[in-house]
Amino acid sequence: MDGRGHYSRIDMRKHSAILAIVFLLSIPSLSQTATKKFHFTPTPEEVVWSRLEKFGGKNRDREQTLRSMFVEAGCKPEQITELPVKHTPAPNVLCTIPGESGGRVIIVGAHFDYIDRGKGVVDNWSGAAMLPSLLQAVIKEPRRHTYKFIGFTDEEKGLIGSEDYAKHLSDEERAQISGMVNIDTVGLDKTEVWLTHAAPELSTPLANIAKAMNLPLYQMNVDGAASSDSESFRNRKIPAMTIHSVTQKNFAILHTAKDTIDQISRKDYLETYRLMAGYLVYLDDYLDSPNVISSPAK
Numbered sequence: 081m082d083g084r085g086h087y088s089r090i091d092m093r094k095h096s097a098i099l100a101i102v103f104l105l106s107i108p109s110l111s112q113t114a115t116k117k118f119h120f121t122p123t124p125e126e127v128v129w130s131r132l133e134k135f136g137g138k139n140r141d142r143e144q145t146l147r148s149m150f151v152e153a154g155c156k157p158e159q160i161t162e163l164p165v166k167h168t169p170a171p172n173v174l175c176t177i178p179g180e181s182g183g184r185v186i187i188v189g190a191h192f193d194y195i196d197r198g199k200g201v202v203d204n205w206s207g208a209a210m211l212p213s214l215l216q217a218v219i220k221e222p223r224r225h226t227y228k229f230i231g232f233t234d235e236e237k238g239l240i241g242s243e244d245y246a247k248h249l250s251d252e253e254r255a256q257i258s259g260m261v262n263i264d265t266v267g268l269d270k271t272e273v274w275l276t277h278a279a280p281e282l283s284t285p286l287a288n289i290a291k292a293m294n295l296p297l298y299q300m301n302v303d304g305a306a307s308s309d310s311e312s313f314r315n316r317k318i319p320a321m322t323i324h325s326v327t328q329k330n331f332a333i334l335h336t337a338k339d340t341i342d343q344i345s346r347k348d349y350l351e352t353y354r355l356m357a358g359y360l361v362y363l364d365d366y367l368d369s370p371n372v373i374s375s376p377a378k
Contacts, residue, residue: 119361120217120220120357120358121220122213122217122353122357122358123153123217123357125353127213127216128210128349128350128353129346129349131149131210131212131213132201132205132206132209132210132267132341132344133341134209135199135200135201135205135209135341138196139169139170139192139193139194140169140170142193142205142208143162143170143171143173143192143231143233146173146192146208146211146212146231147173147231149209149211149212150173150175150211150212150215152212153212153213153215153219154215154216154219155175155177155212155215155229159175159176159177160173160174160175161173161174161176162174163244163245165233165234165244166244168233168234168240168241170192170193170233171233172230172231172232172233172244172245173192173230173231174228174230174231175211175228175229175230176226176227176228177215177218177219177223177226177227177229178226179223179225179226179364180223180224181224181225181226181368183226183256184224184225184226184256184258184367184368185227185228185253185256185257186225186226186227186228186257186258186259186260186261186360186364186367187227187228187230187257187259187261187313188211188214188228188229188230188260188261188263188360189211189229189230189231189242189260189261189262189263189309189310190204190207190208190210190211190230190232190262190263190309191204191207191208191231191232191233191235191236191241191242191308191309192204192205192208192231192232192233193232193233193234193235193236193237194236194339195236195335195339197335197336197337197339198336198337198338198339198340199339199340200339201339201341201343201344202265202267202268202333202339202340202343202344203236203265203334203335203339204263204264204265206265206266206267206344206349207262207263207264207266208231210263210266210356211229211230211231211263212229213357214229214353214356214357214360215227215229217357217360218357218360218361218364223361223364224364224365225258225363225364225367225368227360232245232309235264235308235309239307239309239311241309242309242312242313243312245312246313246315246316246318247312247316249316254316254317254318257313257318257319258281258319258367259279259281259282259318259320259321259363259367260310260314260321261282261310261320261321261323261356261359261360261363262308262309262310262320262321262323263322263323263324263356264308264309264322265324265325265326265334266348266349266352267325267343267345267346267348267352268325268326268327268330268333268343268344268348269325269326269327269330269345269348270297270298270348270351271295271296271297271298271323271325271351271352271355271356272297272298272299272300272323272324272325273286273297273298273299273300273321273322273323273324274300274301274302274308274310274322274324276301276303277301277303277310277311277321277322278320278321279314279319279320279321281319281367282319282320282363283321285362285366286321286359288362289355289358289359289362293355293358295354295355296351297355300324302324305331306326308322309322310322323352325348325352330343
């Protein structure tokens with residue numbers, strides 16, 4: 081994440097009922113559907129944390145580490161694709177988990193590159209290292225959607241990896257994407273969502289899951305202050321959302337020598353993981369509801 085600007089923080093646990101009224105309309109509440117649909121097995125905490133600790137190396141090394149962790153988490157070698165990006169040493173790396181419904185797709189992304197003034201653990205090995213553990217939770221049972229877990233290269237140079245991926249999508253491929261969930265700079269604080277740039281069909285179930293799991297979730301808008309890979313999809317009218325933990329207080333850590341693993345709160349990081357794992361499992365059912373209308377990004 082880059083830049084500085086306005087931040088506003090709202091506790092979405094307190095506002096989830098309002099979100100439901102505005103966005104859910106006739107969709108059944110989570111309390112009515114949770115016992116039927118919402119169950120998942122999270123990856124053990126020690127495994128999640130151990131993947132965060134594998135942050136060493138340059139960007140190409142990190143891409144290779146992420147690829148290896150995808151395999152370790154259960155992605156078959158034939159399900160992994162390296163997507164070269166012009167003028168960039170490290171490619172995007174993609175694990176595709178086929179779904180049962182045919183064409184519908186959920187993309188979960190995070191960039192693995194970093195500014196080498198620090199270790200780049202917060203921004204953004206924290207997001208990239210979480211992808212294999214989220215994948216591990218998703219593949220425990222068959223899913224309707226196809227899930228694509230993508231490690232993006234060169235976000236710090238202007239969203240290069242995600243832009244390259246998004247611009248090469250065909251019209252048919254774009255139409256098949258139910259949503260893109262981006263994870264960038266987590267574990268500094270409680271889980272936050274960039275709500276003003278989030279598609280309602282993605283942010284509403286997140287608020288509901290946070291309430292059901294009794295996990296913290298805040299709205300922290302970074303309009304004019306930062307950018308992230310979700311914007312490459314949002315700009316192409318694909319429903320997208322970024323999860324982060326940036327506040328005015330901790331923003332100064334990014335892109336400096338202070339960006340080390342010591343800045344990560346283990347409790348906050350693991351809470352974000354549990355929330356995101358539950359959310360991605362629930363999203364598979366939620367987005368299949370006939371009452372959910374995908375609204376083009378503004």
